[in-house]
Amino acid sequence: MVLKMKKSMLNVITLALVLINLVLTVILTFSIVSTTKKTDNLITKVAEIIDLDVGGGISSNNSGSSLAVSDMETVDVKNSDDSTKITLSLLDSNNKIHYAQVSVVLTLNKKSRDYSEKRSSIDSGMQLIVNNVNTVVSSYTYDTALQNKSNMEAELLSKLQNLFQTDMIHSVAINLVIS
Incomplete structure (x- = not known):
């Protein structure tokens, strides 16, 4: 028991x-x-902020949507003398002048609804693009320019899309050499 x-x-x-x-x-x-x-949710928000494509696929450096390579056209931004290098001066924290050589490449979306009508305005408005590059890059100091290249690209993309009133400009790539 x-x-x-x-x-x-x-x-x-x-x-x-x-x-x-x-x-x-x-x-x-x-x-x-x-x-x-x-x-x-947190990872998704952070990925959106830093502009990553969470769902996979091709991601441009400045836009959240994918674009096939065959739908892209690249345009080098040129000075009035047809050179692709734009020379600017940047101040450092001690007010010393440094020179920067900037090359800019625009990626255009050939499938954009207004591509045919806006494409020629990109070529004819090249000096306006150069002026916007000068404005955006010059707003940074020598000390912060290289660390904020993606911010420069996003800011320039936004300015150019507003200037030409189109989303045909898909992305902006800046090559920055500072001496």
């Missing part, structure tokens, strides 16, 4: 431990799912 009571008591303890384990597993599962959703 004592043996049966001990066996019964062990069964009750085992059942209690199984129920406790089940409750703790449910609690753990709900807390992990909740945390995982929050983490996924």
